[in-house]
Amino acid sequence: MDIFIQQTVNAISLGGVYALLALGLAIVFSIVRLINFAHGEIMTVGGYGVFAAITFGMGIPGAIAIGIAFSIMAAVAMERVAFRPMQGASIVSLLITSFAVSEILKVLFQNGISARPKPIPMPLQLSGTWEVGGYTVGVIATISIVITFVALIGLTLFLRRTTTGIAMRAAAEDFAMVRHLGLRAGRVVAAAFALSGLLAGVAAIIWTANRGSVDPLMGFFPVLKAFIATVLGGLGSLSGAVAGGFIVGAIEVFSQAFLPDTLAPYRDAIVLTAVILILLVRPDGLIPPVKTDRS
Amino acid sequence: MSLLEIEALHVRYGPVHALKGVDLSVDAGTISTVLGANGAGKTTLLMAVAGARRWASGDIRFEGQSLAKMAPEDIVQAGIGLCPEGRRVFTALTVAENLQLAGAIQRDAGRAKRLTDEMYGRFPILAERAGQRAGLLSGGEQQMLAVARALMATPRLLLMDEPSLGLAPQMVDTVFSVIKTLREEGITVLLVEQNVPRSLAIADHALVLATGSTAASGPPSSLEGGELVRAAYLTA
Ligand SMILES: Nc1ncnc2c1ncn2[C@@H]1O[C@H](COP(=O)(O)OP(=O)(O)OP(=O)(O)O)[C@@H](O)[C@H]1O
Numbered sequence: 001m002d003i004f005i006q007q008t009v010n011a012i013s014l015g016g017v018y019a020l021l022a023l024g025l026a027i028v029f030s031i032v033r034l035i036n037f038a039h040g041e042i043m044t045v046g047g048y049g050v051f052a053a054i055t056f057g058m059g060i061p062g063a064i065a066i067g068i069a070f071s072i073m074a075a076v077a078m079e080r081v082a083f084r085p086m087q088g089a090s091i092v093s094l095l096i097t098s099f100a101v102s103e104i105l106k107v108l109f110q111n112g113i114s115a116r117p118k119p120i121p122m123p124l125q126l127s128g129t130w131e132v133g134g135y136t137v138g139v140i141a142t143i144s145i146v147i148t149f150v151a152l153i154g155l156t157l158f159l160r161r162t163t164t165g166i167a168m169r170a171a172a173e174d175f176a177m178v179r180h181l182g183l184r185a186g187r188v189v190a191a192a193f194a195l196s197g198l199l200a201g202v203a204a205i206i207w208t209a210n211r212g213s214v215d216p217l218m219g220f221f222p223v224l225k226a227f228i229a230t231v232l233g234g235l236g237s238l239s240g241a242v243a244g245g246f247i248v249g250a251i252e253v254f255s256q257a258f259l260p261d262t263l264a265p266y267r268d269a270i271v272l273t274a275v276i277l278i279l280l281v282r283p284d285g286l287i288p289p290v291k292t293d294r295s
Numbered sequence: 296m297s298l299l300e301i302e303a304l305h306v307r308y309g310p311v312h313a314l315k316g317v318d319l320s321v322d323a324g325t326i327s328t329v330l331g332a333n334g335a336g337k338t339t340l341l342m343a344v345a346g347a348r349r350w351a352s353g354d355i356r357f358e359g360q361s362l363a364k365m366a367p368e369d370i371v372q373a374g375i376g377l378c379p380e381g382r383r384v385f386t387a388l389t390v391a392e393n394l395q396l397a398g399a400i401q402r403d404a405g406r407a408k409r410l411t412d413e414m415y416g417r418f419p420i421l422a423e424r425a426g427q428r429a430g431l432l433s434g435g436e437q438q439m440l441a442v443a444r445a446l447m448a449t450p451r452l453l454l455m456d457e458p459s460l461g462l463a464p465q466m467v468d469t470v471f472s473v474i475k476t477l478r479e480e481g482i483t484v485l486l487v488e489q490n491v492p493r494s495l496a497i498a499d500h501a502l503v504l505a506t507g508s509t510a511a512s513g514p515p516s517s518l519e520g521g522e523l524v525r526a527a528y529l530t531a
């Protein structure tokens with residue numbers, strides 16, 4: 001039982017990271033129709049922010065602030081430099097642009113910083129376990145879950161209560177109409193990227209806290225899983241992205257924990273097979289978005 | 296000088312020549328109606344004014360200023376509101392959120408609040424449904440919301456594209472009486488309609504389009520019976 005509880009905590013914690021990343025992808029896709037392959041590098045930049053803050057002795061709160069700020073700046077800069085000039089381009093050209101951005105950034109990290117992982121010394125008390133309700137669970141995993149849910153609640157409030165949030169939901173349905181109400185298109189897009197950066201920054205903090213290091217490919221693999229999560233949830237759907245993230249996290253953790261070792265190499269194949277099976281039944285994903293398509 | 300001046304306007308969609316030199320002057324405080332068969336170019340004309348369509352040649356001026364280089368959001372700022380074809384309310388947002396978003400253009404939050412209350416007074420059904428998702432409203436209620444949403448920007452010119460389309464007869468009456476009220480309040484209306492008799496009855500000026508060209512233009516009383524029949528026939 002204890003092991004099951006621990007694995008559940010791990011599943012929620014990992015699924016939460018995927019959910020945060022998938023949300024960022026979904027927010028940008030729902031508004032700009034861009035599948036941002038370079039989203040992983042936005043997360044990696046946040047990881048290097050955490051590394052820099054800890055290295056310069058700024059402590060945990062400083063690391064959190066700098067990590068998130070780096071990711072937001074990376075996302076906003078990416079929009080300005082790479083995607084804004086491509087306005088009106090096809091979904092495929094945008095995807096290819098994002099591939100290029102991703103590759104360029106990875107090379108910059110490898111040559112400008114280091115191809116090898118940079119260790120981030122974490123305070124000892126974080127790496128242990130503690131008792132929650134009679135069960136022994138990892139400290140970082142528990143904190144990750146709390147941070148994820150705070151971020152999810154904050155995002156929900158932002159999308160429901162603020163005019164910018166409402167504009168983003170409206171833009172996901174009919175962007176042109178938002179402009180016909182007098183709202184600046186550029187600001188809505190910039191806000192979407194900033195928000196996706198913020199969520200990637202939170203993911204970067206949780207990820208680096210779990211791994212204790214940052215490397216040029218740090219964001220690549222979790223974002224791959226987040227892509228699967230967004231497709232599973234329904235491309236462009238925010239609640240779908242969250243559901244997809246937690247499902248992918250759960251399949252991954254439980255297949256690793258409870259499948260025989262001989263099947264271990266097939267873990268990702270198992271995740272993908274499960275996703276394909278779900279998509280066969282629901283081709284538009286679990287929770288498809290509301291979208292009015294217009295020329 | 297008219298409030299809105301459209302001059303020799305040509306619009307193309309690739310090979311499709313949708314507007315072939317259309318002229319129209321809309322005087323302040325009037326209702327102008329644009330009639331014509333399906334595909335005549337009515338929506339194209341309205342959306343060109345709204346900044347959604349670039350034109351190949353000709354010009355559109357609002358209060359003397361050319362709209363040629365203006366983005367849709369600048370055109371709203373300049374004082375032109377849009378009630379588009381198909382209503383396009385944000386179905387995933389509540390009625391209140393639709394209005395809040397439209398009120399964001401007002402710099403002064405108190406003013407946006409007053410305008411919202413005014414809309415709820417004008418359309419009490421929207422007040423009743425404020426917390427509901429707009430997608431759950433009936434077609435007529437969505438049309439009221441689309442009008443209220445456009446009015447939140449306090450436009451001097453309101454563009455309306457087939458606001459009575461698909462509505463129950465009672466709702467059609469409401470829509471046309473709303474349009475007349477707007478004129479009394481000094482809001483100029485450019486109205487695209489398929490309901491020819493009803494729009495001619497309230498309009499000060501009518502423009503009949505046929506495959507992108509002007510078939511007739513003038514006060515409704517000046518339109519010959521034959522042209523009226525033709526317009527009615529074409530849009531039947
Ligand atoms: N996005 C587009 N791409 C290509 N052609 C278009 C596009 N929009 C309109 N057209 C063409 O331009 C012409 C005018 O269309 P428009 O929508 O302005 O007509 P309309 O008078 O509003 O018709 P309706 O009464 O059906 O609304 C039509 O031939 C139409 O097929």
Ligand SMILES: [Mg+2]
Nearest residue numbers: 337338339380
């Ligand atoms: Mg039309």
